[in-house]
Amino acid sequence: xxxxxxxxxxxxxxxxxxxxxxxxxxxxxxxxxxxxxxxxxxxxxxxxxxxxxxxxxxxxxxxxxxxxxxxxxxxxxxxxxxxxxxxxxxxxxxxxxxxxxxxxxxxxxxxxxxxxxxxxxxxxxxxxxxxxxxxxxxxxxxxxxxxxxxxxxxxxxxxxxxxxxxxxxxxxxxxxxxxxxxxxxxxxxxxxxxxxxxxxxxxxxxxxxxxxxxxxxxxxxxxxxxxxxxxxxxxxxxxxxxxxxxxxxxxxxxxxxxxxxxxxxxxxxxxxxxxxxxxxxxxxxxxxxxxxxxxxxxxxxxxxxxxxxxxxxxxxxxxxxxxxxxxxxxxxxxxxxxxxxxxxxxxxxxxxxxxxxxxxxxxxxxxxxxxxxxxxxxxxxxxxxxxxxxx
Numbered sequence: 001x002x003x004x005x006x007x008x009x010x011x012x013x014x015x016x017x018x019x020x021x022x023x024x025x026x027x028x029x030x031x032x033x034x035x036x037x038x039x040x041x042x043x044x045x046x047x048x049x050x051x052x053x054x055x056x057x058x059x060x061x062x063x064x065x066x067x068x069x070x071x072x073x074x075x076x077x078x079x080x081x082x083x084x085x086x087x088x089x090x091x092x093x094x095x096x097x098x099x100x101x102x103x104x105x106x107x108x109x110x111x112x113x114x115x116x117x118x119x120x121x122x123x124x125x126x127x128x129x130x131x132x133x134x135x136x137x138x139x140x141x142x143x144x145x146x147x148x149x150x151x152x153x154x155x156x157x158x159x160x161x162x163x164x165x166x167x168x169x170x171x172x173x174x175x176x177x178x179x180x181x182x183x184x185x186x187x188x189x190x191x192x193x194x195x196x197x198x199x200x201x202x203x204x205x206x207x208x209x210x211x212x213x214x215x216x217x218x219x220x221x222x223x224x225x226x227x228x229x230x231x232x233x234x235x236x237x238x239x240x241x242x243x244x245x246x247x248x249x250x251x252x253x254x255x256x257x258x259x260x261x262x263x264x265x266x267x268x269x270x271x272x273x274x275x276x277x278x279x280x281x282x283x284x285x286x287x288x289x290x291x292x293x294x295x296x297x298x299x300x301x302x303x304x305x306x307x308x309x310x311x312x313x314x315x316x317x318x319x320x321x322x323x324x325x326x327x328x329x330x331x332x333x334x335x336x337x338x339x340x341x342x343x344x345x346x347x348x349x350x351x352x353x354x355x356x357x358x359x360x361x362x363x364x365x366x367x368x369x370x371x372x373x374x375x376x377x378x379x380x381x382x383x384x385x386x387x388x389x390x391x
Contacts, residue, residue, distance in 0.1 A: 002098075002122050003149040003150070003155075004058065004122065005041070005058030005059075005096035006058075007149055007155045008056070008094070008096050008122075008142070008146060009040060009041040009096075010157075011148060011149060012141045012142050012144075013041070013164065014156045014161060014164045015144075016043070016054065016141050017161075017164040020137040021047065022043040022045045022052075022137070023043065023045060023165060024043055024161070024165055025042040025044060031073075032073070034069040034070075034072070034073060035055070035069035035070045035073070037061075038063065039056060039061065040057060040058045041056040042055055046078060048084070048135075049084060049087060049088060050087075050088050050089070050134040050135035051074065051078040051087065051090075051135060052074075052092070052134065053074060053089075053090075053091045053092065053093075054092050054094070054136070055067070055094065056094050056096060057093055057094070057096070058097060059097040059098070059101050061095075063093040063095040063103050064093075064117065066093050067093045067116075067117060068108065068111055068112075068115070070091045070093070071108075071111040071112040071115045072111075074090075074113050075089065075112035076112075088113075088114075089113040089114075089134065089135070090114050090115070090136055091111070091113060091115035091116070091133055092116055092117075092131075092136045093116075093117050094117075094119075095118070096119075096122050097119075097121075097122055098121065098122055099121045099124065099126070102119045103117055105117055105129070105130040105131075106130040106131055107130065107133075113134075114134060115133055116130060116131030116132070116133050117130075118131075118139065120146055124150075125147055125149070126146075127139060127143045127146055129142070192231045192235075195224065195228070196227075196231050199224040199225050199226075199231070201224075202222075202224035203225055206218070206221045223273055223276050223277045226273050227270070227277065230266070230270050234266060234270070237251050251263070296316060297316035298317055298319075299312050299317070300320075300321065301369075301382055302321050302322070302324055303321075303324035303325060303380065304324065305382060306379075306381060306382070307381060308382065309382065309384070309385065310382060310385070311385045311387065312361040312385075313389060314386055314387065315361065317358055317359065318343070318358070318369070319356065319358050320358075320359070320369060320380070320382065321355075321356045322355040322371055323355060325373065325378045329375070329378045330349075330352070330353070331351075332373070332374035333349055333371055333374070334371065334372050334374075335357040335371045336369070337359060337367055337369055338369075338370070339365060339366065339367035339368070341362065342361070342364075342365035342366065342386050343360070343362070343367035343384050343386060346358050346359060355371070357371070362386070363386065364386055366383070366385055366386070367383075367384045368382070368383055
């Protein structure tokens with residue numbers, strides 16, 4: 001069903017006011033008389049680096065004239081000062097009218113500050129969001145409001161609109177206490193230095209790890225990337241980058257208990273990720289290919305472990321799989337152990353089968369596993385330390 005400019009303004013502003021920190025101004029406000037006549041609703045915000053106007057114009061009103069006048073006022077009054085050294089004002093005028101009366105949507109040329117006209121067809125609910133001046137809200141609220149009104153949703157009362165405006169002041173206090181914020185900031189900086197760079201490198205290394213199929217390496221890199229994402233989220237909320245402190249669910253709640261639970265969950269998640277990263281098997285360590293394998297009783301090595309070392313407990317076994325070599329090199333591969341009393345060769349590759357051999361650890365000591373293809377083009381060497389118990 002068709003709706004009016006007042007219907008859309010109320011329905012959308014109920015969500016926009018608290019989240020984007022806009023305030024309402026009366027049409028009789030002496031400051032805004034240069035454009036009040038071409039608007040049905042005036043919303044504005046004047047704090048921060050991106051003060052902005054959000055104006056609603058209806059049929060018979062001139063949204064372009066309203067935008068030009070508002071931009072002139074913004075340029076003259078929202079200026080840098082000792083506290084806010086950089087100011088970038090913006091103006092958005094939402095024109096609500098039947099489709100044949102709408103002004104073309106888009107940025108305005110020649111305005112004193114960036115300005116744009118967004119349009120809403122009051123008959124079909126079609127929303128055109130063209131141009132994003134500084135400080136402008138997301139177009140999603142307008143689209144949701146138009147869709148709800150077309151379905152017959154009730155229009156918020158003036159009391160609900162007043163309550164939404166009051167919540168602006170409450171939402172502004174969603175930050176954590178100053179002392180807690182300082183402690184969290186220091187902790188995040190330390191975590192960023194310790195784990196952030198690893199996450200950045202992990203982003204680049206992850207495709208290669210996925211291609212190799214090494215689950216241990218993939219797990220380690222994924223955890224590192226998640227830690228990096230957590231660091232960026234925490235810094236974004238604490239420093240309110242991109243207005244995150246007022247947009248992220250939980251952290252932006254006006255209820256202190258909800259905010260505390262959100263921060264508690266965040267800290268718990270970050271600690272869990274750090275612990276998980278330490279618990280990922282250290283099989284990536286080239287100096288100990290058996291690390292992380294269950295109790296060092298059943299250890300496996302592949303061609304990627306050539307030239308490294310591993311540990312096996314007495315009574316355990318070591319499986320060496322060299323099927324990573326070219327298949328033409330598989331036939332006739334010879335496996336040897338340098339100290340059979342410590343590590344014996346029990347199972348040799350089957351004829352024309354994959355070059356896989358199994359060794360058994362008998363007593364504490366050191367041995368070496370050597371393997372060579374028939375033509376000598378491929379070689380493998382692994383140092384094996386055998387102990388009575390796991391290290």
